[in-house]
Amino acid sequence: DTAVSQTPKYLVTQMGNDKSIKCEQNLGHDTMYWYKQDSKKFLKIMFSYNNKELIINETVPNRFSPKSPDKAHLNLHINSLELGDSAVYFCASSQGSHQPQHFGDGTRLSIL
């Protein structure tokens, strides 16, 4: 019954690898987001999609590529992982951009 679900919950991998994180929401929302939360707990938006269209693309290295196959899914692929990519990545969704966002429980990415 989880509204916004992310997989995997934990991801430990080596520098230079390519990895993907998946996100699905069953709330019928039309807008989905990816956030990065660093060690200081600051949440920073990375991407936002509305009806599968990219509407926000913050200053994120192009090693990060979001993909939205449909309104209910927003996946994040990361190429050539670097040590600085270690963080917790949160997926969220909302109905429009002015309504509260519902967050997943995060994917804890650790780069060795």
Add this chain to the structure above:
Amino acid sequence: KNQVEQSPQSLIILEGKNCTLQCNYTVSPFSNLRWYKQDTGRGPVSLTIMTFSENTKSNGRYTATLDADTKQSSLHITASQLSDSASYICVVRGSGGYNKLIFGAGTRLAVHP
């Protein structure tokens, strides 16, 4: 620069006591202000969302206030419980050409028995 600053950075209170968390922002133009609660190891959960015209909004024991003139908001927690231990994050959405969310660093609240 559009910013959201929260105080205190951390707070310890005894169970049953009240507390107030502060949020000051410089985001302009302003659309709405949100308070989220983030438990350890979980994603943030929305507590309240207030627009320019709203001064106060309650959600159970949580009451948020907003003064759009001074660009200040507070979150008051009444009769705290151990389960209130979490980070509380203030988020401001701009409007017009600055239609994005700016997150504060959060206040870490610990409620002790």
